Amino acid sequence: MIRTRFAAIAASLALLACTQSVAASVIDVAKTPWCGCCAVWVERMRAAGFELAVRNVDDLNPVADKAGVPRNLRGCHTAKVDGYVIEGHVPAADIRRLLKERPDAVGLSVPGMPIGSPGMENGTRVDRYQVVLIMRDGRHRVWSVHGGTS
Structure with missing residues (x-):
């Protein structure tokens, strides 16, 4: 009985620690000042419970280069969170x-600006798009697929 209670308490504490570490992570966003969809993505992430620090830059290429994002996987803003x-989007x-x-x-990357992704909403239209995991060697693989059919 004591072991069962201890296991339940330990599991609860572990879950709480995981939840707090994700919630406590600040997403540092670099975007251009004229990008409206980037501002909407920031709003969507805040609504989802993330804390964001936003800075405007005139050229995102140096930011993405430094972050290790291959050119073919770039979107319209670059963010960092927990490394x-x-x-x-x-x-x-x-x-x-x-x-x-x-x-x-x-x-992670959502290359381009797919309609229906967070910040790129357009009515009920949601085009099919992939979120890709960027590997350290520059390759990438599909992390998830959203929207559309087939």
Whole structure:
């Protein structure tokens, strides 16, 4: 009986620690001052419970270069959280999964600006798009797929 209670308490504390570490992570976002969809993505992430620090830059290429984002995987803003890059319109659920699973990788990217991704909403239209995991060797693999059919 005591072991069962101890196990339940330990599990609860572990879950609480994981939840707090994700919630306490600040996403540092670099975006251009004229990008409206980036500002909306920031709003979506705040609504999802993340804390964000936002800075405007005139040129994102040096930021993405320094972060290790290959040119073919770039979006319209570059963010960092807990040592990971979040490039473009990545959904909050994928960021949470990244921070929970902690793969040995550079981070996540939604290349381009797909309609229906967070910050790129356009009515009910949601195009099919992939979130990719950027590996340390520059390769990437699909992390998740959103929207569309087939």
